[in-house]
Amino acid sequence: MNEKNILLIESAFKEYYFNRFDLIHVPQKATEREFGYQKFNSGMTRHLVVKNDKDLHLLLMKEVPSDVYCSNAYYSFPSLPMSEKDWKGADLIFDIDAKDLALSCRKDHTVFKCISCNNPTIEFSQQCSKCGSTKFETVSVGCKNCISESKKEVTKLVDILTTDLNVKKEQIEVYFSGNEGFHVRVTNNDYESLGSQERADLVDYLMFNGAIPESFGIKRQNNFKASLPTFEEKGWRGRVAHKLFSSKSKVPKATREIIASGYSAFQVQLEEIKKTMGVKVDPKVTMDIHRIFRLEGSINSKSGLSKIQCEDLNSFDPFLEACLLGNDDVNVMVNCPLQIRLKNKKFGPYNNEIVSLPKYAAVYMLCKGLGNAV
Amino acid sequence: MLKIGVKDLAKYPFLTEAGEYLRNTGLSLEQLGHPDWQPIVEKAYGRIVVASSGQIYGSDLEALDNDSELLSFLVAIILLKSAGIATLIRRFSLAESRRAERYLQQDLWISRDKKNLELPLKIIQDLFAVNVSIDNEDFVIKVPDYLQRAVHFHEKEWKLVNRRVANGLVYLSAHETVRLIRTELGEYINGKIQSVNVDSIPQSFRHRVDDLVTLAKKFSDTVYVSSEYPPCVKHGIEVLEKGENLPHSGRFLLATYLLSKGQTVDQIAPLFKNAPDYNERTTKYQLEHISGSSGSGTKYQCPSCEKLRSESLCFATPDCDGIINPVQFGKRRKNP
Numbered sequence: 001m002n003e004k005n006i007l008l009i010e011s012a013f014k015e016y017y018f019n020r021f022d023l024i025h026v027p028q029k030a031t032e033r034e035f036g037y038q039k040f041n042s043g044m045t046r047h048l049v050v051k052n053d054k055d056l057h058l059l060l061m062k063e064v065p066s067d068v069y070c071s072n073a074y075y076s077f078p079s080l081p082m083s084e085k086d087w088k089g090a091d092l093i094f095d096i097d098a099k100d101l102a103l104s105c106r107k108d109h110t111v112f113k114c115i116s117c118n119n120p121t122i123e124f125s126q127q128c129s130k131c132g133s134t135k136f137e138t139v140s141v142g143c144k145n146c147i148s149e150s151k152k153e154v155t156k157l158v159d160i161l162t163t164d165l166n167v168k169k170e171q172i173e174v175y176f177s178g179n180e181g182f183h184v185r186v187t188n189n190d191y192e193s194l195g196s197q198e199r200a201d202l203v204d205y206l207m208f209n210g211a212i213p214e215s216f217g218i219k220r221q222n223n224f225k226a227s228l229p230t231f232e233e234k235g236w237r238g239r240v241a242h243k244l245f246s247s248k249s250k251v252p253k254a255t256r257e258i259i260a261s262g263y264s265a266f267q268v269q270l271e272e273i274k275k276t277m278g279v280k281v282d283p284k285v286t287m288d289i290h291r292i293f294r295l296e297g298s299i300n301s302k303s304g305l306s307k308i309q310c311e312d313l314n315s316f317d318p319f320l321e322a323c324l325l326g327n328d329d330v331n332v333m334v335n336c337p338l339q340i341r342l343k344n345k346k347f348g349p350y351n352n353e354i355v356s357l358p359k360y361a362a363v364y365m366l367c368k369g370l371g372n373a374v
Numbered sequence: 375m376l377k378i379g380v381k382d383l384a385k386y387p388f389l390t391e392a393g394e395y396l397r398n399t400g401l402s403l404e405q406l407g408h409p410d411w412q413p414i415v416e417k418a419y420g421r422i423v424v425a426s427s428g429q430i431y432g433s434d435l436e437a438l439d440n441d442s443e444l445l446s447f448l449v450a451i452i453l454l455k456s457a458g459i460a461t462l463i464r465r466f467s468l469a470e471s472r473r474a475e476r477y478l479q480q481d482l483w484i485s486r487d488k489k490n491l492e493l494p495l496k497i498i499q500d501l502f503a504v505n506v507s508i509d510n511e512d513f514v515i516k517v518p519d520y521l522q523r524a525v526h527f528h529e530k531e532w533k534l535v536n537r538r539v540a541n542g543l544v545y546l547s548a549h550e551t552v553r554l555i556r557t558e559l560g561e562y563i564n565g566k567i568q569s570v571n572v573d574s575i576p577q578s579f580r581h582r583v584d585d586l587v588t589l590a591k592k593f594s595d596t597v598y599v600s601s602e603y604p605p606c607v608k609h610g611i612e613v614l615e616k617g618e619n620l621p622h623s624g625r626f627l628l629a630t631y632l633l634s635k636g637q638t639v640d641q642i643a644p645l646f647k648n649a650p651d652y653n654e655r656t657t658k659y660q661l662e663h664i665s666g667s668s669g670s671g672t673k674y675q676c677p678s679c680e681k682l683r684s685e686s687l688c689f690a691t692p693d694c695d696g697i698i699n700p701v702q703f704g705k706r707r708k709n710p
Contacts, residue, residue, distance in 0.1 A: 166517075195522075
């Protein structure tokens with residue numbers, strides 16, 4: 001990123017951090033966690049200890065990071081190298097990202113940006129119409145549908161966590177990630193000591209990965225209706241029953257069909273159920289017990305939006321509630337072929353033109369790589 | 375407080391209460407050296423011989439004198455410690471854990487009334503910190519307790535998604551409950567034997583200690599191990615050749631590695647012959663399953679170095695630098 005852009009973004013970030021100390025807190029057990037941060041155009045600084053809110057605020061003011069992270073793990077010595085930290089446990093964390101949901105709307109709000117000349121287009125082409133380069137990067141801008149589909153995944157996740165895994169509602173914190181999805185943190189003592197492999201199997205449970213027909217009453221031969229799941233059952237068997245039979249009156253007919261179709265057909269049905277009912281989380285994030293995860297209250301440099309907690313998920317509008325940078329107008333050169341919507345205002349499309357935008361929108365364009373400071 | 379009878383101690387002689395029971399009888403090691411007690415020494419020796427051959431020592435708890443069941447276990451430990459041969463101790467621990475496993479399963483399954491179930495549940499809780507409770511016909515344990523044990527099994531049926539789960543609990547049969555703690559039971563008995571100190575033994579024990587040393591020679595034949603194998607595979611082969619127990623994950627590593635190197639099931643099967651719990655049919659069946667020639671048809675891949683590290687099966691040497699899976703061993707080694 002060029003220096004001018006960095007100056008503009010950093011000044012907006014610093015203003016936010018200075019004015020919104022009320023939103024930025026260290027998590028529980030702060031002294032046992034590892035903190036880290038990044039600045040624009042530079043690498044990650046990690047293995048830091050931040051004892052309290054005051055130290056955190058000081059760090060934000062001094063360094064004005066592009067991104068701030070904190071471990072989900074607790075250590076005896078968080079500032080030592082990884083092998084000497086002495087891992088004690090970790091919150092369960094989940095990352096739900098709209099880009100992983102294979103949504104049909106993605107093509108409507110994705111810009112293909114030429115890596116050589118930065119020329120953005122909506123339609124994908126093999127070659128840049130301006131410079132002939134064949135290398136593009138994709139930039140996705142905010143989309144209501146992506147957020148609402150991601151919310152559905154969060155709801156599925158929270159449902160399984162509370163009913164199957166006995167996690168209490170008050171132990172679940174849901175955050176907007178600051179870009180295109182949600183982060184979920186579970187603070188439950190029973191699960192904090194689980195290692196990476198155990199978490200991987202837990203994720204498979206949530207995603208409905210690796211389910212075999214035998215577990216749902218279908219063997220390769222000699223199947224009986226009594227072994228199929230029923231509505232009354234809990235966990236995945238109950239959920240699968242609802243999906244297979246939809247209503248009680250349909251049970252006899254559906255049962256006959258399932259038994260007649262056999263093992264392989266049932267396996268296909270389970271795959272379908274996985275696609276629709278499995279929670280689409282990023283397994284790598286949950287499995288990683290040494291990860292530093294974006295700190296709540298901090299700004300996501302991919303968008304300039306903040307990672308903030310969602311008190312009421314259904315009504316939560318990230319493009320309004322997480323858009324917390326200043327309103328002062330700044331002049332920027334913007335090349336954005338799509339219209340974006342922030343704080344209930346529409347911006348663009350802009351065709352490589354200098355426009356006066358409120359700081360939050362100007363920073364959004366710069367963070368997405370669709371504009372430059374002038 | 376739970377009352378543990380001598381019959382229970384005969385089934386589970388590794389319990390702390392067994393030592394207390396012996397102390398209460400006032401019987402000393404010197405007394406056990408008296409010729410009157412020689413049948414116990416013979417029984418103990420027999421118990422070790424059976425274990426070393428990979429069989430499970432059977433007891434008829436109804437017909438036999440339970441005191442001698444308990445005493446023969448304790449004397450067997452003294453004989454084993456005096457002989458000091460790790461291979462025999464491991465084989466004995468494994469066989470005794472299988473024996474206890476049978477009783478645990480029976481006690482869980484058959485004794486349906488709650489009073490009788492107290493003992494097996496207490497053993498599982500005290501020894502392995504797993505709280506098992508009963509819900510109708512099923513045994514239930516907390517999801518994290520389940521995951522910490524089940525992740526070491528490769529069969530898909532052990533994945534959490536294939537279990538009945540509700541309210542943070544996993545539902546299991548008696549067999550599955552005991553299967554889940556099998557490895558820990560073996561390690562517990564092994565640890566218990568390792569912690570015993572034997573300073574001197576009665577003269578009448580000497581003869582049988584010498585016999586154990588002779589018996590062990592049969593398991594210590596040196597075996598040629600190809601230098602082309604990675605150290606984790608070499609280790610697995612060495613353990614098996616010594617007749618010691620290699621955990622399931624170690625056997626899975628050997629099988630998948632050798633299959634990936636083009637060996638056939640018939641070529642690999644004899645490798646497991648020395649395993650304390652060897653069964654020709656089971657071994658073949660499992661190898662065929664892993665190779666994909668039977669069962670679901672899935673050909674299992676050799677586990678990654680990372681997975682082996684997490685299972686304490688990695689014995690990396692500098693030659694392993696830059697590889698992420700044992701099958702890559704030797705390929706990159708030639709690079710400068």
